[in-house]
């Protein structure tokens with residue numbers, strides 16, 4: 001499932017090929033659930049509209065229309081954007097396609113059918129429900145630490161909650177917690193101000209590295225992330241703990257373990273990320 005670095009990689013690609021500045025001439029919907037069964041509403045809202053910008057909030061890709069209203073694209077498990085000259089009716093797995101003036105079709109290719117596209121009020125509500133984007137310049141280390149201190153939740157669950165901070169999924173959360181040497185089940189308010197700041201920098205570093213490497217792809221299946229055929233994501237080669245169960249920790253050599261936190265598969269170094277037995281006492285010295 002694409003996280004912030006994968007969606008940002010896609011956004012940069014779409015901006016580079018000039019999607020912002022193109023005009024939608026018609027809309028094709030193959031799978032009504034992609035647009036919440038509202039095929040006519042979608043066609044009406046998007047046809048004959050200009051796309052003025054390609055943006056991102058957390059894991060949501062956003063097309064800005066000429067009246068400044070947003071269209072959100074949530075890629076979920078297997079969504080991908082592909083461009084083609086061929087009619088989308090004959091292309092397998094295309095659930096929604098936008099005909100762009102003079103530029104063929106922009107297709108939402110989605111074998112598993114979980115991707116969703118919203119516009120108008122629904123898109124605005126969806127954006128309003130999102131927490132601060134983790135790369136937002138307005139988000140400071142201090143504000144991040146305050147948010148952790150005032151909540152009493154397992155840190156991994158908190159970081160995955162898009163209504164608090166937007167952008168992290170399973171991969172980059174495990175990587176950031178490993179970098180910051182924090183156990184994923186540690187309660188957020190026990191982490192302490194200094195260590196929270198360390199975690200904030202680890203989160204940003206994990207996200208920026210992911211972007212630098214064009215995102216992460218974990219297999220070769222049809223649902224795997226890739227922006228287009230010629231650009232292969234490379235960050236999988238740089239992961240320290242995610243899906244490395246049984247392998248040595250790159251920092252201390254201990255065997256990486258897999259546990260389940262909030263129903264999510266979680267990877268950690270049991271030595272570097274030992275659970276503090278002094279609950280409620282911060283371990284800023286470690």
Ligand SMILES: [Zn+2]
Nearest residue numbers: 249252269272
């Ligand atoms: Zn270790």
